[in-house]
Amino acid sequence: MWSTREVAELAGTSLRTVRHYHDVGLLDEPERRSNGYKTYGVEHLVRLVWIRRMTALGFSLAQVAAMDADGVDDAAAAELDAKLAADIERLQAIRGDLRALRTSTVPSDLPPELSAAATAQRLSPADRKFSVVLAQLVGPTRAEEYARMLTAHGRTAAGDDFDRLPADADEATVDDVVARLLPDVLRQVIDFPDLGTWSVEGGHDQRTAQRVILATLSELYNPAQLQVLSRVAVATAAARDAG
Template identity: 40%
Template sequence: MAWSTRQLAQLAGTTVKTIRHYHEQGLLPLPRRRTNGYKQYGARHLVRLLRIRRLRELGMSLPQIAALDAGTEDAAGTVRALDAELERTIEHLTRLRAELGEVLRHGSPLDVPPLFADDAAGLSDRQRSLLAVYQEFFREEDMIALRDIVARASPADAELETLPEDASEAEIDALARRLAPEVRAQRLRHPWTADPAGRSPRGRAAATTALAHAVGELYHPGQIRVLQRVEELLGQDAPPPVEAPPPDAPAP
């Protein structure tokens, strides 16, 4: 008994469009035609479609299936690669489920990194936005350090968040002087925070650009001036650089 393209598609649980695509890719042989020009498919076509569907369910791409047919790809190697890919997918989905569990337990916003679920209620929109950028450009161990920093937030940190845009230079300087010792202590605990972009797995250039734009757009000029003034104060505390002696200088 011969089947039409539509009948074959129904039997194989696929579509006419898919069958035509497999013909174009060379994965399914073309059938003979009746005298009226209509294709007539047989059992070997059905079996082939079912085998392709099985391989697709296992995660194989059409090029991989074609390579297996041609004998240019090792079947065992392909299976091992698929298994490794599935393992990564399972790990990813498991992590996502854990993160969703944290969201449900704490009622935290979906955009807050899971490490900060406990602190989400006390975070401003600005802080949450910055954390979203940090999550993309920092490593997991750095995000853990940031959680420690957030947990140690002081009244001065809160003042920075609420600093009015028309704050005077005296107010800016006073707040910077209150913040500077805290930032100094923070950098003693986590030295990398003095140059966070240098540790980014995305590279210094990309991280520097992203962080600079984020701070520049999320903070108003008064707040940025506080941050700049903090760096000025910390720079005043830094020991002077040791100059290397000229090459022809006599040894001491």
């Protein structure tokens, strides 16, 4: 009755797709006319329409092959339904992020849970980039905690001096910045102790995260700033152990 192209058009699919269904055993090969061309009938068309409907619902070709038109495999349907529910939740979250981006006046370089706080506290470009990497490593819960810390502990003169610290700063200048920055960091640690504990929510193990953080710090900050960060980290750890 119909050629391959005609039956494909009637079923709302493509010539290539029909041939692929033959190759994977989903659609029986039709008889050929005396001229060698395939002739498709109603059964082929009905089968094609059914396959197209099942694949449009989201079933894989392997799942379709295991079914018949009399019913749908319940386990496969349940698996697909769970996947669709997860997809809907993910897409709703994306729509929420898009709504926030469209109505927000802050830049979009940081994740939503950090952007407003980081912008309000005038983080330096290096600090913003570090915050992006940190949020990616620790996950949204810790990122939100970090945002609360930024809001609670605004910028100080010591933080501004750290941002302006030249790469060739002398030892006395580095010592001065360390001495003035350390109390700020210690207050942050006291008020937000969870920030000092590791979180697996970001999907990364602690050793990998530490390597990434060290590489990020080395790229974003100059040698004098790295000295300050190292000394502050050592002093903070000692204070935490002592307390």
